[in-house]
Amino acid sequence: MxxxxxxxxxxxxxxxxxxxxxxxxxxxxxxxxxxxxxxxxxxxxxxxxxxxxxxxxxxxxxxxxxxxxxxxxxxxxxxxxxxxxxxxxxxxxxxxxxxxxxxxxxxxxxxxxxxxxxxxxxxxxxxxxxxxxxxxxxxxxxxxxxxxxxxxxxxxxxxxxxxxxxxxxxxxxxxxxxxxxxxxxxxxxxxxxxxxxxxxxxxxxxxxxxxxxxxxxxxxxxxxxxxxxxxxxxxxxxxxxxxxxxxxxxxxxxxxxxxAFVARFMGHDNLYPVTNRDGSALMTDLGTLHLTTPPDGDLLLIRPETLDLLPGEQAGDNRLFGTVTECLYRGSHAEYRLEVGSTTMQATVRNCGGNLPAVGDRVTVVVSTDDLVTLNA
Amino acid sequence: MAYSGVLPSARSRAMVSESRHLLMTVAPGAVWIFIFLVLPSFYLMSVAFMTNGTYGLPEMPLSLESFKRLAGFGFLGWSAGNLFTLLRSLWQTVVSTGLVIIIAYPIAYYITTCREKWRPIMLLLVVVPSWTNQVIRTFGWMNLLAPGTPLAEFAQMLGLVPANMGLYPSNFAVTLGLVYNFLPFMVLPLYAAFEKLDHAQVQAAQDLYASPVRAFWHAVFPQTLPGLLAGIVLVAIPAFGMYVIPELLGGGKGMMLGNLVANQFSGGSNWPLGAAGAILMLIATFIGLYAMRRIGKRLGGGEEVVI
Incomplete structure (x- = not known):
């Protein structure tokens, strides 16, 4: 045997x-x-x-x-x-x-x-x-x-x-x-x-x-x-x-x-209608963001994996403040749901060994403007 | 390893009790079949080897007289009448079974392509006629084929039958009656075979360079073989011994083996001859079944062909 x-x-x-x-x-x-x-x-x-x-x-x-x-x-x-x-x-x-x-x-x-x-x-x-x-x-x-x-x-x-x-x-x-x-x-x-x-x-x-x-x-x-x-x-x-x-x-x-169809089908959820614009500045329910290229679409796409989360509120360009409402720990990375402005957004954070925010924490969302895309609904 | 010595005897004891159980369940049916099928069959066989008495009833001594008569040797020397009846029975069986197959294939296939909720209704339409008595349906055909009916007049117009004649009695009418009567018995098993077939396989065959005809022959037909063989058994065997249809639609020149046998037990009154005919029918049926089995194995119907 x-x-x-x-x-x-x-x-x-x-x-x-x-x-x-x-x-x-x-x-x-x-x-x-x-x-x-x-x-x-x-x-x-x-x-x-x-x-x-x-x-x-x-x-x-x-x-x-x-x-x-x-x-x-x-x-x-x-x-x-x-x-x-x-x-x-x-x-x-x-x-x-x-x-x-x-x-x-x-x-x-x-x-x-x-x-x-x-x-x-x-x-x-x-x-x-x-x-x-x-x-x-x-x-x-x-x-x-x-x-x-x-x-x-x-x-x-x-x-x-x-x-x-x-x-x-x-x-x-x-x-x-x-x-x-x-x-x-x-x-x-x-x-x-x-x-x-x-x-x-x-x-x-x-x-x-x-x-x-x-x-x-x-x-x-x-x-x-x-x-x-x-x-x-x-x-x-x-x-x-x-x-x-x-x-x-x-x-x-x-x-x-x-x-929007392609974006949603490819698995994107962070889609926000543009409520107003002023030059390269875009107003959405999240707040105001600045894009490097002049935006032409009426829908803003933010990919969760391009976001970075910092603890507490740290002011700066293209930063949003929010509260963690949900956290899915996946080992190599963690998926967050945040309350930002009058809406919610998702963020994926790589687990590099540092502190990972917990539910209820106040966080600063760092938006990388190079990765922002606007598209037509 | 320790239990291996105990297991076989325990298992065999379980098997004994199981087989005893099975025997109890099967016994009443087996007794019934023995009394009402096996015994009479032996009686029939023995009758075939007896002498024809004054009133057509079997008498001793034993003889092969009835088999001689069946082969055509009568008081007036040899006549081909019985041989013709036998050949006609075979011919009618082969032709009508062949026609039934040709007609049933498209019907069965068509029903499987229908929407699922329509299929039971379509099958019902195929089966419903057989819920009416066979004799009544055959009388129906007599009315349809009689002289003066549209069908008969149409045939006259084409010169197929002489003036003032109907389409029956004739061998054609018998074939028609057999095909009509046995169609459902072919459609149902073929439908069952078609229903198991994944339609994507037909498309796969075409995708793999098979023309529609070759796709049917190489991909579809072999898979319907079990159904086809079951259908042939359900159609050919009863058709070979058919009595009612040739009796009503065939006339004197349309007689089949079934009529020959029936006549010996009623009008003609020669029980031994009738019994000999019945034995001939039985032998022919067994030969046919054996042939089907061989063909089924040869064509690769696999274990599904259980005839």
Missing amino acids: TSSLTAPDNATPASETVHADYPEDSASRHKASTIVLQGLEKRFGADTIALDGVDLTIDSGEFFTLLGPSGCGKTTLLRILAGLETPDGGRLLLGDKDITEIPPHRRSVNTVFQSYALFPHLSVRENLAFGLRMQGISEAERNRRVDDIADFIQLGPLIDRRVDQLSGGQRQRIALARALVCEPEVLLLDEPLSALDAGLRSQLQVELLRVQKRLGMTFVFVTHDQQEAMVMSDRIAVLDGGIIQQVGPPRDVYERPVN
Whole structure:
């Protein structure tokens, strides 16, 4: 019984599940393509507008994320890319080909479905070979490519199992391998990690990102989780009501949201209507703040992590005074809710070992004017 | 490790009491089946090997006379009549089962694509006709296919039947009656199979370069196989032995094995011959079931195929 205390030899650390040596020739064979969406429109029934004129260019080799709440049109957009849905208006270009009218089985685009949609009547190997078989690729070639991808994703002994014998994480990886083995120009992923628990989810996020960087394939990823979107993406498009609200790298979208919807969806709560302005000075319910650049928006965004808290009231430029009403201690940092002026605000303070204010304390909020953003409601 | 010596005997004692329990529950049914199914079956089989008496009742001595007659050897030498009846039964079974499959697939699939609250109603619509007595429904078809009805006149217009004739009695009418009668028995198991299917799998197949036809054949069809095989058993076996429909819609040239057997117990009065026919029917059914089982295993219906 003592031998069971020794870790089995084949245990691999979570961070090394993706093999580095996917055959070079296969990797270079992938031709990633640019996707251009022009004025895409889609309606369901008379009054449900799923997409309302979407223009977008997704660069080749990019990890591009469609982010938004449920019903924002992100899944519809992905299904149009896959060919499973036909747009009511607009055009869709893959490389320099117009593929708007091309049915799904003639598009060099593959999808990882949210439910994985593995075929339960086929073994894992047969599932992986399905796309190649439908393309009429010879059995020898099929086996070689399935073995390569199985090595690459490290499926190992799973390859001859039945699908119903697999766990959620294993299914997810097989769904990914089944799409990758076809070497599509674009890989579409429809919330592929949403059914997994948190630990497995972050492990597979890393794994997925490595696969994409390694293959240089264009990935279009759909999620409603802004954290996930920021971790994975080269660029994010935030959708709401069938309209693209903002497109940009994660930092842009998070730090400089263009409107209140994007700001709230990215998790910002410190939004204050501008009641009055005088040159670079802004009046809000918090008090008066000075901005380095002349403000143009009518809503002020203060990110909680850009704030600093000092004990007591210490006067100075761009300082606000408030009272701590709530404190969530998170170890590496602490989250505060403060009463400032006639309203409340949130502040996140890094735990550097110094004194952390307690509930009821009077504090000075130091606002860094470089990080203040105004936006349009 | 200490308890390992005790466990097996305790477990076996538990198993004995459990199996005794099970036996008590099963016994009344088993007795019933033995008295009213197994014993009569043996009686029927023995009848088949007896001689036909004066009034059609079985008499000693034992003989293979009825099997000879069933094979077509009568007083006037060999005739192909019975053989034709057997072949017609097989043919009608195969054709009507095939048609039922072709009609039931789209219906079952369509119902699964409907909104969830409509599905029970749609299924009800499929099943409701079978709540009416089969004889009455078959009489209904007689009225629909009789001479002078729109259907019959339309067929005359196309030159399919001679003037002043109806669409029945005919083999066509029998096929029609069988298809109509057995459709629900195919739709229900297929619906159950379709309902288990994740619709995303169809899309996944198309996404993986399968045309709609190939997506059905490679992704959908294999998964509906257990339902299809169950449906075939529910349709083909009763269709093979069907009595009412060929009796009313078939006429003299539409007779099936069921009618042949029935006639020996009533009008024709030759019990041993009827019993021999019944045995033939039983053997054919077992052969069919065995074939289905083999096909099911071959096509990979897996453990779900329990025939």
